[in-house]
Amino acid sequence: MTLADVAETAGVSAITVSRVINQPDKVSASMRDKVQKAIDKLGYIPNRSASALASARSGVLGVVIPSLSNAVFNDVLRGIYDVAGPAGYQVLLVDTHYSPMEEERMVRTLLSQAPEAMIITGGDQTQHTRKMLVKSGVPIVQVMETVESPIDMNVGFSHRQAGYDLVTRLLANGFDRIGFLGARMDPRAQQRMLGYKQAMDTAGRNYDGLIVTTPKPSSIAMGGELLRSVMSSSNGVCDALFACNDDLALGALFECQRMNISVPGDMAICGFNDIETAALVNPSLSSVHVPRYEMGVTATEMVLKVLAGNEVENKKIDIGYTIQMRQSTSTDIHW
């Protein structure tokens, strides 16, 4: 079922059919009608490969994320799909499993689809990946974190600063021995930990035995495990926790409830990302709110702007974050 078939059925030339599909304005109404009938009759569906080859426009937006299981990327993805879809772009999504080597393979795979633009997570690509990306010449946005020297464009926020601010706030609220829980320490988690350390250092606090991390994947269950770890490594002398993400924080919270450790009375807990559960669990969980959906939307709008031939004035956008203090870090006597 090809253009030629439709053309024959309609009694016109192939190019006319092509025009009816892609530039209807350039075709007379009568032609349009005739051709459209033939299309419907035959159930013709254009072949994008042929179209891409002939026009050098693939209509593909490549997206690289480190994990499909992490709900955080879902929100970004939604933003991307919501903008890319209506604009007529197809999203080709690949998952690197947090591995720079796999990322290299995936980027090559993606590039072989001749994407017109790419959105990629973070700034820690291998040298080779960067080279491929630059060479491709397509507009690229690195998302999720602010990047010193972006390949092209960048939308994110400083995870280090967010961690620093949060811990500083906890210290100001009178928490003394603040622990850090982390799992699967990707570059952004590392930055959050760095922020934690800087805040503790600035306040002249020692964090020996207060940091517990694991290379294993993050999960709610892991949050429970890490809580038990920090209780023992700190000899129980720990009155607050900065969990690297909300899953860990929830796991720690649930585990505290089972161990009859009062939150925030005996242990304050805060997470990162502000997933929906955070605001609704009891006690509600303090967290760092990040506009993930907006990040996806913004990144996609940026590449579309470039593709439309317009200038992007600000190639580096810090989309910020807001700290949500809730019951789990309250110092109110009633808690």
Added chain:
Amino acid sequence: MTLADVAETAGVSAITVSRVINQPDKVSASMRDKVQKAIDKLGYIPNRSASALASARSGVLGVVIPSLSNAVFNDVLRGIYDVAGPAGYQVLLVDTHYSPMEEERMVRTLLSQAPEAMIITGGDQTQHTRKMLVKSGVPIVQVMETVESPIDMNVGFSHRQAGYDLVTRLLANGFDRIGFLGARMDPRAQQRMLGYKQAMDTAGRNYDGLIVTTPKPSSIAMGGELLRSVMSSSNGVCDALFACNDDLALGALFECQRMNISVPGDMAICGFNDIETAALVNPSLSSVHVPRYEMGVTATEMVLKVLAGNEVENKKIDIGYTIQMRQSTSTDIHW
């Protein structure tokens, strides 16, 4: 940067380069070396569109899901990616936003990429969508639910039966006035509700004022709202709830906690899907466990099998479910 460029650089013909890439065995070692060097030197990346056009093999697996925000589909997706990726297939994912009309558009879009196989959610496609799918001639698996007359293949389970079993179990445990909470009643949610009604009917129970649903999207917050609704519509005479999914169930649970309604003492609650939080929240949440990841894996293995030219003996697979009874529906006096 094309095959021809590489060929020239290596001093061979284009087809030889193609062979080095696709069928290295058919090329002598010396040629392979020479060509590979040229490829590396030029940083050549093959053009999939041209390849797809010439070979009539796109290497694309089309996947249709109703929502990117629903974590449930994520697990299925992971299973799909984990099998499709290593097999050399690219996943092209589209989101229908639970709309059959949008699904029709999306399927057309997908088909224009000439996917070699498709995985699509559920069995409620429009007549036209079905027609397109059948006509495409590619292997197709409908996932998430058992389908009476699959377009081609099917992997799922009976949501109606699961709902029926769960409610029957609650009745057997002595719960009397069991309510139903539902949001965004997609076909599978409808089936769960039907199962609920059948179980109630079978037990001779009346469910006036006990069913509360909304067309709005499901969320944890919505679970809280629906809980308040059912409390009022049932005049407070409701001792157990079957929430259509775990988000609603968690929302109801959290809201009960805030309203000082003891769970399960005053109100038993159970959900559906068995997301990770279910087993870890306090009290732990009863739910229906569904092997989502396995569903994605199985579906993908089925299409790969067909693509490899093998027979699939069982085209309809009921992957089952297991009911997880936990603290939230316990009748133990200690709760």
Added chain:
DNA sequence: TTGTAAGCGTTATCAT
């Protein structure tokens, strides 16, 4: 407004 011809980058087919 419509059509003709050439070519996009790759692979199938058929030689050598």
Added chain:
DNA sequence: ATGATAACGCTTACAA
């Protein structure tokens, strides 16, 4: 084992 040539289905450039 390697290569020449002709597709694949569409769009660009140019003509009518």
